Amino acid sequence: MSKNRHDRRAETAKARKNPDPLKIFMNAERFRVADLVLRRVPDQNTAAAIGGPALVLSALASELYLKCFICLENSALAHGHDLHALFKLLSERTRRNIERRWNAYVATPQRQRIYAALRTISGKDVSTDLEWSLKNGASGFVDLRYIHELDNQGSKFVLGELPQLLREEILMLKPEWTNLIHGPMKTVPGFEDPAIVPNG
Numbered sequence: 001m002s003k004n005r006h007d008r009r010a011e012t013a014k015a016r017k018n019p020d021p022l023k024i025f026m027n028a029e030r031f032r033v034a035d036l037v038l039r040r041v042p043d044q045n046t047a048a049a050i051g052g053p054a055l056v057l058s059a060l061a062s063e064l065y066l067k068c069f070i071c072l073e074n075s076a077l078a079h080g081h082d083l084h085a086l087f088k089l090l091s092e093r094t095r096r097n098i099e100r101r102w103n104a105y106v107a108t109p110q111r112q113r114i115y116a117a118l119r120t121i122s123g124k125d126v127s128t129d130l131e132w133s134l135k136n137g138a139s140g141f142v143d144l145r146y147i148h149e150l151d152n153q154g155s156k157f158v159l160g161e162l163p164q165l166l167r168e169e170i171l172m173l174k175p176e177w178t179n180l181i182h183g184p185m186k187t188v189p190g191f192e193d194p195a196i197v198p199n200g
Contacts, residue, residue, distance in 0.1 A: 019071050019075070019076070019077040020071075021068050021071040021072045021174075022174075022177065024064055024067050024068040024071055025064075025065070025068045025170060025174075025177060026180065026182070027064050028061050028064030028065045028068060028163070028167070029061075029167075029180075029182070030182065031057045031058075031060045031061040031064065031163075032057075032058075032061040032065075032163045032164070032167065034057050035054050035055075035057040035058045035061060035160075035163070038050050038053065038054040038057070039054055052144055052147060054160075055140065055144050055157060055160055056140075056141060056144045056145055058159070058160045058161075058162070058163055059081075059083070059137070059140040059141040059144060059157070059159065060141050061163035062083055062159060062162045062163050062166060063081055063083060063086065063141060065163055065166035065167055065170060066078070066083065066086040066087060066089075066090070066166065067086065068170060069090055069094060069166070069169075069170060070086065070089050070090065072170070072173060072174070073090065073091055073094065074089075081139065081141045081142055082138045082139060083134055083137060083138050083139075083140065083141075083159065083162075084134040084135050084137075084138035085138065087134050094169070097169055097172075098130070098165060098166065098169055099130050101165045101168065101169060102130040102133075102162075102165060103128075103130070105161060105165060106128040107128075111128075115128055115158075118158065122156075124156070126156060126158060133156075133158050133159055134159070136156040136157070136158075137156065137157040137158060137159045140157040140159065143157070144157060
């Protein structure tokens with residue numbers, strides 16, 4: 001029997017009162033993995049078409065990892081999509097650790113070439129600084145979904161790899177989460193794989 005509206009509201013209220021950081025982490029994992037799968041599409045035309053949607057998934061993954069961190073540190077359930085605002089809710093120590101990871105990432109030769117290309121294409125300054133990147137990419141989850149409404153040809157969302165860096169930092173605190181994965185979906189009657197279901 002499906003849950004009624006009162007039961008669902010009660011569960012939501014309970015989750016808000018006692019948020020589970022592991023649930024937030026595993027939800028972030030879904031969007032990070034989906035982003036990675038899209039990036040591996042070999043066809044260049046398809047890759048160009050799904051580049052924006054992949055960044056939306058990346059922005060949402062970053063949001064959820066940040067909310068996981070906040071929950072771990074404060075036992076609080078954070079709200080909103082603003083990546084910069086969420087980052088500021090972290091402890092100073094955590095922010096420094098994430099910034100160290102970011103600085104090492106942007107210093108790689110490959111990333112330096114990408115930044116140089118972005119500056120050439122946009123004709124604008126694209127800083128490697130994490131604070132700058134978070135401020136300019138704070139609303140990426142919203143802006144990238146409605147890019148048709150904005151003059152975003154020179155988009156400054158350069159946080160595509162941030163989910164991985166946040167994940168690595170979370171696993172420093174929770175190494176027991178390292179090998180957690182989502183299991184296969186349960187079979188839904190009527191939607192079995194016809195290749196393995198014998199004909200009646």
